[in-house]
Amino acid sequence: MSRDVAIVAFAQSDHRRHTDDLSEVEMVMPVLHDVQRQTGLKASDIGFTCSGSSDYLAGRAFSFTMALDGVGAWPPISESHVETDGAWALYEAWVKLLTGEADTALVYSYGKSSPGSVRDVLTRQLDPYYLAPLWPDSVALAALQAQALVDAGDTDEPALAAIAARSREDARTNPHAQLPGARPQGAYAVQPLRTGDCPPIGDGAAAVILAVGDRARELCERPAWIRGMDHRIEAHSLGVRDLTDSPSTRLAAERAGAFERPVDTAEIHAPFTSQEVVLKKALGLDTGVTINPSGGALAANPVMAAGLIRLGEAAARIHRGESDRALAHATSGPCLQQNLVAVLEGEPRA
Amino acid sequence: MTVTEPPEALRAPLVVEFPFTRSLGPVQSAFLTGLRERTVLGVRTEAGAVLVPPVEYDPATAAELRELVEVAATGTVTTWAWNPEPRPGQPLSTPFAWVLVRLDGADTALLHALDAPGPDAVRTGLRVRIRWAAERAGAITDIACFEPYESTAGNETTAHDGRFEDPVTGIVAPARLDYTYSPGRAQTRYLQGLAERRTVGERCPSCAKVYVPPRGACPTCGVATTDRVEVGPRGTVTTFCIVNIKAKNLDIEVPYVYAHIALDGAGLALHGRIAGIPYDQVRMGLRVEPVWSEDGRYPDHYRPTGEPDADYDTYKELL
Ligand SMILES: [Zn+2]
Numbered sequence: 001m002s003r004d005v006a007i008v009a010f011a012q013s014d015h016r017r018h019t020d021d022l023s024e025v026e027m028v029m030p031v032l033h034d035v036q037r038q039t040g041l042k043a044s045d046i047g048f049t050c051s052g053s054s055d056y057l058a059g060r061a062f063s064f065t066m067a068l069d070g071v072g073a074w075p076p077i078s079e080s081h082v083e084t085d086g087a088w089a090l091y092e093a094w095v096k097l098l099t100g101e102a103d104t105a106l107v108y109s110y111g112k113s114s115p116g117s118v119r120d121v122l123t124r125q126l127d128p129y130y131l132a133p134l135w136p137d138s139v140a141l142a143a144l145q146a147q148a149l150v151d152a153g154d155t156d157e158p159a160l161a162a163i164a165a166r167s168r169e170d171a172r173t174n175p176h177a178q179l180p181g182a183r184p185q186g187a188y189a190v191q192p193l194r195t196g197d198c199p200p201i202g203d204g205a206a207a208v209i210l211a212v213g214d215r216a217r218e219l220c221e222r223p224a225w226i227r228g229m230d231h232r233i234e235a236h237s238l239g240v241r242d243l244t245d246s247p248s249t250r251l252a253a254e255r256a257g258a259f260e261r262p263v264d265t266a267e268i269h270a271p272f273t274s275q276e277v278v279l280k281k282a283l284g285l286d287t288g289v290t291i292n293p294s295g296g297a298l299a300a301n302p303v304m305a306a307g308l309i310r311l312g313e314a315a316a317r318i319h320r321g322e323s324d325r326a327l328a329h330a331t332s333g334p335c336l337q338q339n340l341v342a343v344l345e346g347e348p349r350a
Numbered sequence: 351m352t353v354t355e356p357p358e359a360l361r362a363p364l365v366v367e368f369p370f371t372r373s374l375g376p377v378q379s380a381f382l383t384g385l386r387e388r389t390v391l392g393v394r395t396e397a398g399a400v401l402v403p404p405v406e407y408d409p410a411t412a413a414e415l416r417e418l419v420e421v422a423a424t425g426t427v428t429t430w431a432w433n434p435e436p437r438p439g440q441p442l443s444t445p446f447a448w449v450l451v452r453l454d455g456a457d458t459a460l461l462h463a464l465d466a467p468g469p470d471a472v473r474t475g476l477r478v479r480i481r482w483a484a485e486r487a488g489a490i491t492d493i494a495c496f497e498p499y500e501s502t503a504g505n506e507t508t509a510h511d512g513r514f515e516d517p518v519t520g521i522v523a524p525a526r527l528d529y530t531y532s533p534g535r536a537q538t539r540y541l542q543g544l545a546e547r548r549t550v551g552e553r554c555p556s557c558a559k560v561y562v563p564p565r566g567a568c569p570t571c572g573v574a575t576t577d578r579v580e581v582g583p584r585g586t587v588t589t590f591c592i593v594n595i596k597a598k599n600l601d602i603e604v605p606y607v608y609a610h611i612a613l614d615g616a617g618l619a620l621h622g623r624i625a626g627i628p629y630d631q632v633r634m635g636l637r638v639e640p641v642w643s644e645d646g647r648y649p650d651h652y653r654p655t656g657e658p659d660a661d662y663d664t665y666k667e668l669l
Contacts, residue, residue, distance in 0.1 A: 020359040020361060020532040021359045021532075021534065021535055021538075022534050022535065023533060023534025023535070023536065023537060023565060023566055024534075025534075025565055025566055025567045026534050026535055026536065026566040026567070026574070029566075029567055029572070029573075029574060032572065033573075043572050056527070058529075059364055059366045059527060059529040059531070066565060068569070069565055069566075069567040069568070069569035069572075070567045070572055071569075071572050072568070072569070072570060072571050072572020072573070073569055073570070073572075074569065074570040074571075114530075115364070115529040115530050115531060115532065116527055116528065116529040116530075117527075117528065119437065120437060120438070120439075120527060121527060123439075124525060124527070128370065128372060128521075128523050129372070129374070129378055129382070129403075129490065129521065129523075130403045130460075130461070130490050131461060131490075132523060132525070133439075133489060133490050133491055133521075133523060134439075134440065134441055134461065134462065134463070134490060134491070135437060135438070135439035135440045136440070136448060136461060137437055140431055140433055140448045141448075143431030143448070144429050144430065144431045144448055144450060144461075145429075146431070147429045147430055147431055147474070148428075148429040148474075151429065151474045187434075188432065188434060190431045190432065190433050190434070190448070191431060191432035191434070191469055192431070193431075235409035235410075236409075237401075237403065237405065237409065237458065238450065238459075238461055239402075239403075239428075239450050239452075239458045239459030239460055239461060240401065240409050240458045243429065
């Protein structure tokens with residue numbers, strides 16, 4: 001049995017440096033209500049719910065259980081959670097719908113980075129024997145990758161600055177972006193990366209609704225059909241990998257069918273300018289492709305939601321008729337360790 | 351219902367500390383024990399490559415790897431990044447370069463810090479050597495850092511059986527993360543109420559249930575709760591347990607009673623300790639009231655009010 005699954009609604013919060021006035025559920029709830037309103041679905045109408053988040057950001061165990069209060073979980077719902085970016089929650093929901101166990105799914109994710117120091121927090125995801133005791137932070141690891149790219153002749157500082165400028169200029173039309181518009185490249189955070197090459201630290205949430213076949217057509221005028229989706233991982237040890245390439249992204253894209261026909265839009269999850277260089281190469285994106293028209297992670301990077309937002313932004317462009325075939329990418333882990341690629345299509349227009 | 355200006359968000363420091371104790375497999379044990387003895391070991395794959403730091407399974411083929419070899423303490427920088435502001439826990443407290451170093455004899459690179467006067471003194475291809483920590487315990491930090499060292503690159507390795515006296519079989523990986531906790535709108539109001547010795551819940555506009563403590567959402571309806579409702583101070587024990595194990599750092603004699611208490615007007619029970627009555631006389635339906643300690647910001651415990659017990663039907667939905 002083959003079932004067509006589509007993203008039929010997408011919503012996100014305004015991404016902000018601090019949200020002290022909001023608990024996680026208070027931040028998530030308006031976003032959940034937004035996708036429910038777009039589709040007319042209530043919690044009790046939804047077949048499966050899956051979320052993504054991380055306890056390390058909040059510093060509290062089982063923090064997702066409190067955010068779940070925003071869903072409306074009574075009568076009992078079918079629910080799951082991934083301790084990573086919500087893009088992987090979407091993958092789980094997609095599989096659930098493909099199996100025929102549900103016809104609709106709600107996927108949401110959120111991250112509040114403001115309570116802690118996200119650079120330090122992310123060191124705790126590293127190999128605990130050889131890396132974590134050294135506390136190499138996320139910017140430092142991205143900078144090692146950037147220098148490898150510079151040494152390989154794949155980029156230079158002006159080219160990285162141009163990526164930063166393009167992203168933040170594009171974010172001017174994104175009302176949710178944290179950093180819309182020009183921003184100085186600034187001093188070196190960790191050389192060769194300047195502050196402008198790094199993503200903003202902020203809090204935010206996102207949600208999408210998935211539906212199958214005719215149900216999707218009822219809920220959305222132009223559903224964004226998921227034509228393929230795949231995720232792959234690379235060796236944990238950075239010193240084993242060629243940091244200038246991302247074979248896992250390329251393989252995931254191939255398995256998702258990304259190379260069968262050209263895409264017109266690519267929402268790629270590159271928190272650092274240098275990572276866009278790696279991903280463009282891995283995905284073979286040429287000048288005919290609109291890359292991150294939302295501004296991407298350089299304009300808003302709520303950790304654990306930024307990948308799901310790439311899928312949502314790509315789908316929303318199809319919903320609006322601005323794209324016919326889009327690629328969406330999400331990443332997790334240091335230096336693009338884990339990568340997910342989805343291919344989304346709208347039905348041909350008359 | 352009272353409508354007031356949204357309160358200033360509360361904030362408080364929150365420290366999460368955890369000492370993870372981890373056991374080592376045969377390869378990691380040999381590698382980390384070797385560092386203690388100023389010996390760097392790698393592991394050879396079936397294809398002949400030498401991985402440093404070594405792993406127990408080939409990242410390419412998943413084959414089990416056990417063939418250890420000793421490599422040099424000198425090597426070549428394969429990529430680097432200048433860190434102008436070291437962060438807590440990092441290997442050096444003065445500005446340094448993060449480096450990936452391929453040690454002579456190895457085919458992969460090790461991440462560590464390089465002590466150098468400035469970024470101009472660092473480049474890919476720089477020759478370096480290990481600076482050993484004065485005191486070594488069998489951990490990656492036994493390498494204090496790398497330092498520039500002009501020498502000729504080699505690729506000699508020698509076989510090593512991985513055996514040392516008194517091998518290290520585990521590590522303790524301490525971690526501390528500092529947060530600033532802010533509880534959000536609903537819980538801020540709840541905590542401010544407690545400071546005035548009042549218990550304030552929030553009512554769901556959809557199902558009318560009153561949540562104490564409020565979290566800002568009705569988990570049943572999935573909507574925001576915004577109407578503030580003062581509940582209690584008296585309440586009813588809905589269920590309880592008798593605690594016979596003395597908790598560390600808790601100055602309460604056992605046995606004592608921990609109970610679910612439905613405060614009058616609340617739509618669900620919160621929990622608290624019952625005192626002022628022998629532990630074996632606590633019962634479902636017992637009417638209780640809070641006892642605030644002198645400087646406490648929440649009730650220290652609940653005690654019987656002396657009222658007749660509540661009828662089961664009045665609290666059966668709150669069990
Ligand atoms: Zn309700």
